[in-house]
Amino acid sequence: MKSFIINSFTVISICHTFHIQAQNIQKEQLPSVWNLEQCISYSKENNIQINTLRLTEKSTEQDLLQAKAAKFPSLSGSASQSYTNAKNADLVVGGFQTQATFAGNYSLGSSVTLYNGGYLNNDVKQKKLLIETAKYNAEAAENEIALQITQAYLTVLLTKENSTYLSEIATTSEAQLKLGELKYNAGSIAKKDLVQLKAQLATDNYNLINSQNSEKQNTLTLKQLLQLPSGYNLVIQKPDTLITILPVVDLAEAQKIALEQRPEVKSSQLATESAALDLQKSKAGFQPTLSASGTLASGYSDNQQIAYATQLDNNFYQRLGLSLSIPIFNNRIAKTNVEKSKIAIDQSKLNLTNTETVLSQQVEQAYISALNAQSQYSAAKEQMDANKENYRIANEQLRLGGISTVDYLLQKNLYVQAFQNFIQAKFNAVVSLKIYDFYKGEPIKL
Template sequence: MSKLTMKILLLLAVTCFSLRGFSQDTALKVLPPVWDLEACLQYAKTNNIQLKSLQLDKQSAQQDKLLAESALLPDLYGSASQSFNHYNMATNGNSGGLNYSGSYGLSSSWTLYKGGYLKTDIKQKDLSVQSANFAILENENDITLQITQAYLSILVDKESIIYNEDLVKTSQAQLEQAKRQFAAGSVARKVVAQFEAQLASDKYNLTTSQNTQRQDKISLKQLLQLPDAKDFDVVKPDTVISTGSITDLSTVQQYALQNRPEIKNAELGVQISDLGLTKAKAGYLPSLTLGAGMGTSYAKDPNYNAFRQFDNNFYQQAGLTLSIPIFTKRQNKTNVAKAKIDIAQSKLALENTKTTLALNTEKAYINAQNSQGQFASAAEQLKFNQEVYRIANQELKIGVANIVDFYQQRNLYVQAMQSYIQAKYNAALAARIYEFYLGTPIKL
């Protein structure tokens, strides 16, 4: 191999490696570092493995439908055989030799009538494709709710971090003030120690809230099935307060029972079972098949001429075959009985789906109502505790506050703030889940 050839191969290898690395880097850069809820939902619908699996199930159902449609067409098979026979020297003194022969042909069959089984099978397979599509929509709805809940959990964490950071800053300022007062001899060392302990507790709470956010981000990434990306964060909207009017329960239930994919899928299950019974009953009816074939053969003989034998031995045949089931060892009776059982099971599944959906919508309605009431109470509670805590801070600064009373008010403020944050996002989540049953897309 010449030096020039080696240089060219080396250059091609380096170029391929560089392009591969560039394509991988490009793929990684496609993922944004900060995600909003809409981007999370869209990414999950495109990349979720469970959804991809259901989409493959749909493709499989489509292939089954194509196969059922093709059953209405005639088939065509070709055949060929070639044999060789070697024999030893015969007793009459003739020398041994080799005989050979061959046959070739085409055959076709066409089912003209099968008790309506073929057309019914096409209808059933078409419904199975629709059912697979509704299964995808069901899974998309479930993933949407899971991602929304995980997303809002991160928003709760973000607000918790903000107010914990504020508490740490306040504790640090109070500790510095206490140290100055201790140096001036106006407070005891015990007061300084209490502020030091409170600052340590606030830092611990801040670290805990930061770790909780990291864990919740991992949970969201698992739902999105994102690759390991260190830079991942979510957009914090300006507000997620939800205090609007709540749609009455009967309207939401009526819409959900008529339009939700789980209901549509369960209804298709009943129709598929009904067609299964029709197919089972077709087993009692006769079937009519048209068959046709043609072929030729040849064999070595003393006057061997292959082409003449092909012409002389060429044959064509066609015929009708009527098959009438008389005794099938209970096969048809069992098929019909099992088909009826499938219908009963599918009807039970439909009723159970309707009941479950009605109860879920009612539960969502109650949660939406309660969460709005809790949010209003939490906002009012925070308002008053925030004012009392502000006054306690002022009293502490001028040295007229009792340290025990101050910490009592501080704890009440912290509890009120935590309740407010949790209630705010609970109300937002409950309202959006309830409206989701009405077909409203989830947005923040």
């Protein structure tokens, strides 16, 4: 029993070691620092949902091969060997005698559909459309995950910049507190002013910790979108510059490009064509089916005093035949299928219209968001520049004793709020531009 426990523990340890080694190998293959293009490229190759849709495409390709093969003749072979033991009447001596016989039958059979109302041809066409539809569905999923990763990536950059800024603010507050302590010891300021400086430093440190925690959470969100292994330390690259102001393409032109290029529209269009082919397949249920068949067969039995090979030759026969099946009454199955196919066509047209409508609305929303974000960014920059200068002056005044602590902290809070508004507006402008450009078919780059 002790030996069994030791062996089991050894096996578990080896398996655990292999698992850790596999994870380490996977982590070593990942980049140490990620830019946005690497994030999007990695997700397109490794995202589970996208790869599932690609497997659907491969499965549909197999359906197409099967549909094509259905137009060719089938071929099947059969062989049977039997042993029969029976009592037969003996007319010479009377009574019964037991007789055992061995017998065998061998055959090859083939059949092919010559005409079935165009069902097989339409089935092949439909399977081709389904393959294209599966490709566009995978592309649509790639686009969706690319937008999600872009937003998550820029959110991480936003929180990183905010953390850097709040760290500088906390450093300034710490310096102001040290100066305040010197002034308090010298009797230049009241104790309440010193307490206010201490409270402000505590508030700044609290805001910094919150921002750093938010940065960690947003990084985790991006890591989960990328579906990276647990324990991997994701580090993203900060671009040198972020373009926030660009000419915005006319809405009508952007909508036209999106409706012509976006994969979800093409997928809906193919779904309508596929529904039309399904109607043609359903109508084949009213048409006769003509099939041809052929058989090669032979057999033998040991109750004949003839050699095995001779029996096979004597019993060898060939058969060719035509079979015509004409539907007369099939409990309304064919008519029901036709009517349902017509309904499916109407539904596919509604789906196409809905897809085009939703896409047009999304492009319009992206257009308005881009314009609003740029206007907001310009206003936020002016606000931040003005408050930054006022904050600089307030710092000098506080150092020289020309401003009260309350007035200084008021000006500082105005600057903090203005700077955070500016950071938020800047990243909103970048995200809005990238999303709007993406609807126009442009790849996402920073």
